[in-house]
Amino acid sequence: MTLHINHNIKLVIWDMDETLWHGTLSEEPVVVVDKNITIIQELTSRGIVNSICSKNNEDSVKIELINIDIWNNFVFNKISWDAKGQQIKETLSEMNLRACNVLFIDDNKSNLEEARFYNEGIYTATPDKINYLLAHPMLQGKSDCEHSRLKHYKLLENKKISMNKLKISNKEFLQT
Secondary structure (H helix, E strand, O other), X not given: OOOOOOOOOOEEEEOOEOOOEEOOOOOXXXXXXXXXXXXXXXXXXXXXXXXXXXXXXXXXXXXXXXXXXXXXXXXXXXXXXXXXXXXXXXXXXXXXXXXXXXXXXXXXXHHHHHHHHHOOOOXXXXXXXXXXXXXXXXXXXXXXXXXXXXXXXXXXHHHHHHHHHHOOOHHHHHHO
């Protein structure tokens, strides 16, 4: 099995249930797939950023990911019971990324179709393709052992959170 990707991937968006881990968090204890954690850490070291789009309770997901020491590898997460297509579109807008530089991984084919409908050009994959990510030529990234790209997006994420709390424009935010 191969992934058909023709653009360099800058962001991988992960579903949680039956994708990052086995099981459904809202229904049962989940079993984390250790190889997926290793893949996320390696993508981060390659300068490829990771995000979450999952129909779940945000606090529960956060606790689970903190417990396995991976929470800080994700930015601009969308964890709610809302439809995924629009949430992914919002993430791309917030991060100033084009859909053709993004890979969304989900076990639900209708979520993948919805993501493609709202985000023309986005790449999608089912969990059976995860093991091929690190070998794919479009997911090689550039060495980023300091995780500077992730840190950049963390700053951008914090800025957007602050602006939303204050409900001010970017110009007003910068002036303050």
